[in-house]
Amino acid sequence: MRHILIIVGEEIHINEPFMDYILKRFKEHFTHTPLISYIGNSDKELPFKIENLAKNYDYLTIIANESNFYTISKILCTLSSDSLELKNDTLMPSRTELFVENSFVAEILEAKINLLKACPNKALPVFLLENTTRTENFMLNAVNKDDALSLLVSLADSFNVNIFTSQILPELVLVRATNQKFGQIDEFLASVNERLKKHFIKGDNIAEFIVSSLKAKGLNLSFAESCTAGLVAAKLGSISGASEVFSGSLVTYSNHIKNVWLGVDEAVLETKGAVSSQCVEQMAKGALNMSGADFAIAISGIAGPGGGSREKPVGLVYIAVANDEHCEVRECHFSGDRDYIREQSALRAYSLLLESFWDEIVE
Structure with missing residues (x-):
């Protein structure tokens, strides 16, 4: 699942506490930290940027301030040859089927796009896309990274799991595991835990x-x-x-x-x-x-x-x-x-x- 988070509007991305809140909510919902793209206000290339991102990613989560929210709604209508309609007090493409107030999902070029309206000092609307790829994070503490990585690679191959690692500290390694087709991620985690019993920390916190x-x-x-x-x-x-x-x-x-x-x-x-x-x-x-x-x-x-x-x-x-x-x-x-x-x-x-x-x- 290729997924990107797009933040539209300086009002949002210069607001550090609000951005921290957005990223926390995203991670809670999708269980991973997103790849992020920032787009400024009044960007004349906005329609082309959204179209290009829709070509390169399967899922787009777009978070925009109020003025950009309606601009992007119109862009999504244009890209999908649709018209705007008011549903649940929110303007969105008329063919939209999945929506709640201030959040809806549109499909462009086979990509699913969830557009959310975000206002600082207010709760973020609901994320409507689902995490279709199982992802689990864990940490390894007080281990030799090279030795641990060698073991992880071997186990990941055995259980059809992809792994990505990052060294948080010389003594602490973060591991993200994602299921391949027919992957056995629970068995992989259990096997890592069994072999690295006093080093295995469930989650990434x-x-x-x-x-x-x-x-x-x-x-x-x-x-x-x-x-x-x-x-x-x-x-x-x-x-x-x-x-x-x-x-x-x-x-x-x-x-x-x-x-x-x-x-x-x-x-x-x-x-x-x-x-x-x-x-x-x-x-x-x-x-x-x-x-x-x-x-x-x-x-x-x-x-x-x-x-x-x-x-x-x-x-x-x-x-x-x-x-x-x-x-x-x-x-x-x-x-x-x-x-x-x-x-x-x-x-x-x-x-x-x-x-x-x-x-x-x-x-």
Whole structure:
């Protein structure tokens, strides 16, 4: 199934929160992240662009602002030699059979096109196309990518499944599996899980996997964050049901707060610094003591663009994960801008939690 998402109108694609919402809704419905094409307002080439895309893709989901919605409705009528008709308070080609308010499906050149009217600050209309190709995502944690890929390719061939991989972190690989004709995707997933038991994460959201695992065990988690400023906690909080496993979080940017709130020794802060293995170990233990949680994650680092030095460059991040019996610390070196370093830090924190405490959290 060749599918593309088309965003028409600057009003939509310059609105970052609204675009995030659209992409989340798309992924929830179709179970994959889309290939996206952006088209501006008053684009004189719009009819030709839609026609060319209809020639190259089986499915088009077009999301347009109000003015472009009616323009595209007329274009679809022209391309299908149809006329406009008002149905369910929405103007659309008269031969349209599948529609709801502000969303309908037209067929052009054998391509199915779902046009939706999108207004910022309002709920998105219903997606009407169906995902005809079975797609499943999973992640592999704490594996050698080359060895894992060799195994995945062999299993994919055996079960008639296509796979695509992307390295999220050096320790974390995202895999998308899609069924070929007569494919056995459930059997493929079961086989991967069996062979890579302590590395297999169902879905593509590691925080969601941790929430479901902790809920099943009746366990909870707390955080102490510095350079990520609550990002790790926010990722957990975005998951439905997180309140059952989320004890609480402390954002401790200054050394004074690390000392007063978490009990990090002044001597450690003065001699080793806030960005050190000793500091994050004490931050994690402090978070456990303050919250009474079963597990804690602590992060401190230099996200940049300033603040780095020769000894401690931008991208240096220390992560600690702990329970009452054990604390594991990692020194990490990330690249990119401030946001990407913080994002990688948060994901690695979750990755390290599973790597260190899989038996306690998942098994």
